Amino acid sequence: xxxxxxxxxxxxxxxxxxxxxxxxxxxxxxxxxxxxxxxxxxxxxxxxxxxxxxxxxxxxxxxxxxxxxxxxxxxxxxxxxxxxxxxxxxxxxxxxxxxxxxxxxxxxxxxxxxxxxxxxxxxxxxxxxxxxxxxxxxxxxxxxxxxxxxxxxxxxxxxxxxxxxxxxxxxxxxxxxxxxxxxxxxxxxxxxxxxxxxxxxxxxxxxxxxxxxxxxxxxxxxxxxxxxxxxxxxxxxxxxxxxxxxxxxxxxxxxxxxxxxxxxxxxxxxxxxxxxxxxxxxxxxxxxxxxxxxxxxxxxxxxxxxxxxxxx
Amino acid sequence: xxxxxxxxxxxxxxxxxxxxxxxxxxxxxxxxxxxxxxxxxxxxxxxxxxxxxxxxxxxxxxxxxxxxxxxxxxxxxxxxxxxxxxxxxxxxxxxxxxxxxxxxxxxxxxxxxxxxxxxxxxxxxxxxxxxxxxxxxxxxxxxxxxxxxxxxxxxxxxxxxxxxxxxxxxxxxxxxxxxxxxxxxxxxxxxxxxxxxxxxxxxxxxxxxxxxxxxxxxxxxxxxxxxxxxxxxxxxxxxxxxxxxxxxxxxxxxxxxxxxxxxxxxxxxxxxxxxxxxxxxxxxxxxxxxxxxxxxxxxxxxxxxxxxxxxxxxxxxxxxxxx
Ligand SMILES: Cc1cc2nc3c(=O)[nH]c(=O)nc-3n(C[C@H](O)[C@H](O)[C@H](O)COP(=O)(O)OP(=O)(O)OC[C@H]3O[C@@H](n4cnc5c(N)ncnc54)[C@H](O)[C@@H]3O)c2cc1C
Ligand SMILES: Cc1cc2nc3c(=O)[nH]c(=O)nc-3n(C[C@H](O)[C@H](O)[C@H](O)COP(=O)(O)O)c2cc1C
Ligand code: FES
Numbered sequence: 001x002x003x004x005x006x007x008x009x010x011x012x013x014x015x016x017x018x019x020x021x022x023x024x025x026x027x028x029x030x031x032x033x034x035x036x037x038x039x040x041x042x043x044x045x046x047x048x049x050x051x052x053x054x055x056x057x058x059x060x061x062x063x064x065x066x067x068x069x070x071x072x073x074x075x076x077x078x079x080x081x082x083x084x085x086x087x088x089x090x091x092x093x094x095x096x097x098x099x100x101x102x103x104x105x106x107x108x109x110x111x112x113x114x115x116x117x118x119x120x121x122x123x124x125x126x127x128x129x130x131x132x133x134x135x136x137x138x139x140x141x142x143x144x145x146x147x148x149x150x151x152x153x154x155x156x157x158x159x160x161x162x163x164x165x166x167x168x169x170x171x172x173x174x175x176x177x178x179x180x181x182x183x184x185x186x187x188x189x190x191x192x193x194x195x196x197x198x199x200x201x202x203x204x205x206x207x208x209x210x211x212x213x214x215x216x217x218x219x220x221x222x223x224x225x226x227x228x229x230x231x232x233x234x235x236x237x238x239x240x241x242x243x244x245x246x247x248x249x250x251x252x253x254x255x256x257x258x259x260x261x262x263x264x265x266x267x268x269x270x271x272x273x274x275x276x277x278x279x280x281x282x283x284x285x286x287x288x289x290x291x292x293x294x295x296x297x298x299x300x301x302x303x304x305x306x307x308x309x310x311x312x
Numbered sequence: 313x314x315x316x317x318x319x320x321x322x323x324x325x326x327x328x329x330x331x332x333x334x335x336x337x338x339x340x341x342x343x344x345x346x347x348x349x350x351x352x353x354x355x356x357x358x359x360x361x362x363x364x365x366x367x368x369x370x371x372x373x374x375x376x377x378x379x380x381x382x383x384x385x386x387x388x389x390x391x392x393x394x395x396x397x398x399x400x401x402x403x404x405x406x407x408x409x410x411x412x413x414x415x416x417x418x419x420x421x422x423x424x425x426x427x428x429x430x431x432x433x434x435x436x437x438x439x440x441x442x443x444x445x446x447x448x449x450x451x452x453x454x455x456x457x458x459x460x461x462x463x464x465x466x467x468x469x470x471x472x473x474x475x476x477x478x479x480x481x482x483x484x485x486x487x488x489x490x491x492x493x494x495x496x497x498x499x500x501x502x503x504x505x506x507x508x509x510x511x512x513x514x515x516x517x518x519x520x521x522x523x524x525x526x527x528x529x530x531x532x533x534x535x536x537x538x539x540x541x542x543x544x545x546x547x548x549x550x551x552x553x554x555x556x557x558x559x560x561x562x563x564x565x566x567x568x569x570x571x572x573x574x575x576x577x578x579x580x581x582x583x584x585x586x587x588x589x590x591x592x593x594x595x596x597x598x599x600x601x602x603x604x605x606x607x608x609x610x611x612x613x614x615x616x617x618x619x620x621x622x623x624x625x626x627x628x629x630x631x632x633x634x635x
Contacts, residue, residue, distance in 0.1 A: 011345040014588055051586060058378040060532050060586045104346075104588060234373045234380060235585040238342040240335070241358075241384045242373040256366045256387060261342070277524060278369050285364035285387070 012107050012237065013037040019099045020077060022092075026156040028127055029093045030068065032079045033101060039076030042067055043110030044135035045205075045228055045265045048080060049236035051102040052088040061234050063088045064260075066131035066205065067106060078105070081130040081159055107236050108264045111135050111203055111226050117143035118200035121193060122168075123186055123214055124150045125206020129159045131228060135203060136167060145169045147197040149189060151210075155180030170197060187213040194221055202226070204268070208276060215268030225268035231259040246272040246280050255284045315602035316609040317595065319353070319576055321554075322476035322501070324408055324435045326353040326577070329610055330567060330595040333558045333581030334359055334412035334438060334480070335384065337591075339398035340405070346588040350406035352595060356556075356579055357398065359414035359440040362423060364390040369524035374513040379534030379560075380582060381511050383525035386414055386443070391427050403433040412480070413467070414440040417447055422466040429472035436476040438556070439467055439500075442507045454482035454507070457494035468499030478556060480504040481542070483535075488542050489549045502554040503546060504579070506539045532582040536560030540573045547574025547615050562586070564597020571610065572617035 017033035024030075038048065049062035065080035084093040095101065113135075114120070120139050122132040129150045136146045148164035151174035155161070158180055164171040172189050173181025182189060187210065193199070199221075204214045205228040218225035234242040238261035247257045247270050254272060256279065257263070272280055279286050317328035331353045337343050340355040349355055367387025374381045388394070394411075402409045411434050413424040421439065428434050441453035441460050453459045464479050471477050479495035481488055483506040492503055508529025513522045521527075539559025547555060557575025560582070561567050567578040583590040598610070607613055 014346055059375060060378065060380060060582055061373075061375045062586065102587070232371055232373060234382070235588075237345070237588055239338040239588075240373075240382070240585060241338075241367065241387045242370070242382065244367070244370060244372070244387065276370075279366045283366045285366035285390070287366075289364070289366070 010041060012104050013041070014102065014104045016100050016102050017078070019095050019097055019101060020074065021097060022095050025081065025159070027154075028081050028083055028157075028159055030079055030081045031092065031095065032077050033103065034074045034076070035078045035103060035105070036074075036076035038067075038078050038103070038105045039070035039072070042070045042078070042106045042134075044138050045111035045131055046106035046108050047131075047236075047264065048078060048103045048105035049107060049233070050092065052091050059088050059091075062104065062236055063092070064107075064233050064236055066128075066228065067134070068130040069134055078103075081127050083127055104236060108260055109262065111228070111265050113138055113142055114144060114201055115142075117145075119147070119198050120144045121147045121149060121197055121199040121202045123190070123202060123204040123206070123210075124148070124159070125186060125210040126152045126157050127159050128204075128206030128210075128228070128230075129164070131205055132203065133160060133163055133167070145197075147193060147199070148172065149174075149186050149193050151175065151181075151184075151186035151206075153177065186210060187217060190214065190217050191221070194223065199223055202268075204228070208273075211268065211271075212273035215271070215273065219269060226265055227268045227271065228264045229259050229266060229271070230264065233260050236260050246275045246278070246283055248272060253284050254280055254282055313608070315599055315607055316611075317599060317602075319611060321354065321408075321410070321436055321577065323474055326408060327351060328353050328595045328598070329571070329575075329577040330591050330598065331356050331410065331556065331577055331579045332584065332591055333579035334440060335382075336581035336584045339394070340402050340407055341398070343584070343588060343591075344405060347592040349402070352407075352591045353577060354408035354410045354435055355402055356410040356438055357394070357402075357412055358388055359386055359412040360388055360391050360394045360424070361386060361414050362391055362420050364388070364393070371522060371524055372528075374522040374528065376511070376513060376530065376532075377534065379530050379532035380585075381513055381523060381528035381530055382508070383523045383528035385525065391424060395427065395431055399431060399433065408435040409433060410436045410438055410478075412438040412440050414443050415463075416443060416445065418462050418466045421463045422470045425467040425470040425477075429470065429475055434475060436478060436502075437467065437471055438478045438480050438504050439463060440480050440507070442480065442482045452482065452484075454480075454491065455485050457490050460491050461494040461498040464495045464498035464500045476501040478502040478504045480507055481546075482507045483538050483542050483559075484510055489545050492546045492550060492553075496550060496553055500553075502556065503550075504556040504558065505542050505546065506535070506559045509535055509538065531560070533560035533562055533566070536566060536569070540569060543570055543573040543575050544617070548618060551615065561594065562590070564594050564599070564601045567594050567598045568601045568613075571614055574615040574618070576611070576614050
């Protein structure tokens with residue numbers, strides 16, 4: 001541990017962790033690392049940020065990955081699932097057992113879980129389903145029922161289809177090419193699944209486009225939805241301000257908030273999806289912004305979500 | 313014997329010369345999860361403006377070889393929130409606070425200097441003049457010796473007399489010494505350098521610039537030789553002016569390089585994103601680097617590279633003393 005000298009009780013840690021395994025799982029890689037403190041503090045929805053490239057690397061920025069699973073063996077291990085997309089993740093895919101990696105975590109806010117035993121629908125796109133299984137276990141501990149709706153471009157990119165089928169009350173799979181489950185995208189099936197499962201709460205993780213559509217449909221059905229977003233991050237710990245997106249607070253004010261520390265989990269209806277990638281004119285501190293614009297009435301959907309007991 | 317890393321910044325003694333770089337440590341709170349912020353030289357805070365500011369649209373960053381581009385656009389809550397929340401927190405943790413200020417007009421800088429002089433506990437002001445001057449067709453203050461001098465003069469006039477004012481220089485100029493001289497004539501007590509260099513990355517898949525703001529500031533080890541050159545030039549021209557050096561410092565060795573060029577203190581920016589405990593680690597490594605060379609006090613070797621022969625023989629003497 002490099003910075004264990006000054007750790008707080010529940011905050012993130014910086015750990016030098018030994019790689020236990022790297023294995024290929026369909027189109028993805030799953031890496032398990034010994035990281036005792038991170039495993040102990042983890043709550044579903046949180047992520048780790050991993051330094052890549054070794055000593056004197058030219059890749060300065062850490063790569064963020066949702067934590068898929070933690071286990072108590074070896075004092076505590078952390079597993080994440082990733083696509084070898086660019087040069088940093090390709091480097092990670094080539095790691096071997098006993099290599100040592102520097103990781104920070106657990107980072108970000110976890111998924112809030114309901115107080116009551118309600119019906120939960122977990123929606124995942126691609127590797128976005130990775131954090132949903134730990135969430136499912138936690139929800140089941142709370143005697144919630146769990147249904148899965150997972151999708152991707154093709155069958156090999158639907159992460160965890162088998163686990164979802166084994167562990168979920170129901171599991172619906174969609175693929176764009178029809179190679180697994182229903183041909184189409186998750187939002188094609190969302191309405192039907194909500195009806196059949198009598199869904200009370202939706203949790204979603206996946207590409208931003210999917211999260212936006214899931215939020216829109218959830219609103220139509222008047223169901224609260226918690227989403228885990230993916231914005232590009234330079235630090236992952238809240239110091240750089242690269243990862244912001246426009247989010248409406250409970251006070252009705254839109255702020256550019258950091259998805260690494262104020263997220264990655266947000267109530268779907270709080271995110272101003274149409275304005276992601278812009279600075280909305282009425283955002284706190286936007287050009288021409290005036291304090292008098294502070295009071296914009298809170299959206300009805302937000303109140304609805306609070307009534308369901310989902311205030312994060 | 314362990315080398316003496318202490319340095320003076322105005323009337324404050326810093327335990328070591330390793331500081332955070334503005335905009336790379338927010339106001340210290342998040343870093344405190346990883347390091348003891350009272351044990352590093354100082355926390356240089358994110359540049360604060362008078363009013364809250366939402367900054368630029370995303371994407372705001374792009375990784376480059378040994379560097380990164382950022383286009384944050386000075387997002388921040390404004391001076392009121394800073395004084396209410398961030399400064400008291402830093403002081404409560406026993407950290408030394410160097411407050412970076414930014415504005416769009418000379419008056420805004422002056423007002424910030426007043427507000428921060430009224431607040432107790434500020435160690436120094438760092439004036440980020442790499443901002444467009446709305447009264448001069450958006451020309452960046454730091455790129456014009458007259459504008460740069462005007463800001464520093466106004467800040468110096470309003471800042472409490474015992475509060476050191478450092479002007480933070482941009483390397484994106486033809487003659488950095490000219491700007492440095494102008495700031496010092498206007499009353500700057502010291503100079504910080506370098507800010508980021510303007511750069512651009514194009515995504516060859518989408519065939520569009522990666523950053524929403526099109527251009528961004530380049531930082532990280534890719535710019536370190538430029539930082540060393542700028543510090544060298546300014547130190548040669550103005551040997552008595554203290555310099556806070558920054559630009560691509562990743563290790564204690566890198567910090568030493570900037571010190572040898574003429575920096576009395578060193579700020580660490582992008583390295584924090586790679587390693588949140590970078591400042592504490594670099595201070596430790598600097599201590600080791602100095603001990604290995606038999607240097608007793610860090611202040612002895614500031615600018616030593618300018619007197620190459622003298623420094624080398626001094627080092628030899630010191631080593632002989634130890635054996
Ligand atoms: C909270 C969070 C959770 C994530 N969880 C997972 C996960 O479980 N599995 C997985 O495969 N991926 C996940 N990602 C995306 C993952 O971080 C990127 O795929 C990865 O950083 C790409 O690195 P690279 O070296 O392959 O690409 P490069 O193109 O070399 O990356 C260059 C830079 O851009 C950033 N970047 C590039 N793509 C993304 C992206 N999609 N999102 C964020 N930053 C990006 C990188 O961090 C790096 O700084 C997550 C991202 C976030 C923010
Ligand atoms: C994300 C980011 C934000 C920054 N914000 C500021 C800022 O608000 N004010 C400022 O004076 N410099 C700012 N800088 C510049 C740094 O303080 C520093 O001068 C520069 O990055 C070079 O140092 P480095 O290579 O160690 O990062 C910022 C740099 C980065 C990477
Ligand atoms: S990634 Fe740096 S603030 Fe979120």
